[in-house]
Amino acid sequence: MAKKSDTNLYDTLRASGLRKQVARSASRAAAKVDGKGRVPKPLRSAIDDLRGALEALESRAAGSDRGGSDPAAAARKAARTRKASAQQRSASARKAARTRAQSTAGTGNTSASRSGSKASTAKRSTAKASTAKRSTAKASTAKRSTAKASTAKRSTAKRSTAKASTAKRSTASKSSATGTSPAARRASTGRSSGAGRRTGGRSSSRSAA
Numbered sequence: 001m002a003k004k005s006d007t008n009l010y011d012t013l014r015a016s017g018l019r020k021q022v023a024r025s026a027s028r029a030a031a032k033v034d035g036k037g038r039v040p041k042p043l044r045s046a047i048d049d050l051r052g053a054l055e056a057l058e059s060r061a062a063g064s065d066r067g068g069s070d071p072a073a074a075a076r077k078a079a080r081t082r083k084a085s086a087q088q089r090s091a092s093a094r095k096a097a098r099t100r101a102q103s104t105a106g107t108g109n110t111s112a113s114r115s116g117s118k119a120s121t122a123k124r125s126t127a128k129a130s131t132a133k134r135s136t137a138k139a140s141t142a143k144r145s146t147a148k149a150s151t152a153k154r155s156t157a158k159r160s161t162a163k164a165s166t167a168k169r170s171t172a173s174k175s176s177a178t179g180t181s182p183a184a185r186r187a188s189t190g191r192s193s194g195a196g197r198r199t200g201g202r203s204s205s206r207s208a209a
Contacts (some may be wrong), residue, residue, distance in 0.1 A: 006031040022046065045084070052077055 006027045013023035029043030039047075052073075059073040 022049075048080055052080055 009030055010023050010027040013026060014020065018026075025042050026046040029040040029046065032040050033043065055073050055076065
């Protein structure tokens with residue numbers, strides 16, 4: 001039923017001499033009118049325009065006899081023009097505000113992703129630095145243990161050398177206290193054994209004679 005009334009209104013407006021675009025918009029807006037008395041804005045605008053055109057025709061027809069136009073009609077037309085311009089500006093402002101909000105939201109998401117990537121990069125670099133510190137600490141600990149081992153070896157060698165020298169010194173002191181050195185003892189032992197041999201020889205020769 002709405003479509004039929006819409007078509008009938010469109011045909012009526014077209015037959016009245018209105019353009020197709022104006023007749024189509026007015027008929028579509030009239031089809032959306034509910035029973036609560038709410039008039040859509042496109043229909044109200046079309047009604048205002050048609051009323052202004054009618055008033056202009058009436059004023060022109062009435063003013064043709066007296067040779068002038070009606071100032072009140074011109075004022076009403078100027079008011080309608082200002083209202084339409086204000087509505088257009090308001091719609092443009094709302095559209096620009098939506099565009100700015102969308103661009104701001106996109107910029108915020110990009111900034112958040114960049115800050116998140118920077119934070120992850122900082123964490124990675126911190127982890128690498130801590131790993132490097134740990135490896136450096138391990139290397140220094142290994143160097144210290146190696147140095148301790150070499151020091152212990154050196155001290156052990158020094159102690160053994162000191163013990164050997166001390167033993168030599170004690171042996172030398174004992175020989176000096178006895179009065180004869182080991183070499184002299186060996187020589188004297190050799191001499192005594194040689195003398196014994198000679199004495200034995202002589203005694204055997206005497207007994208044979």
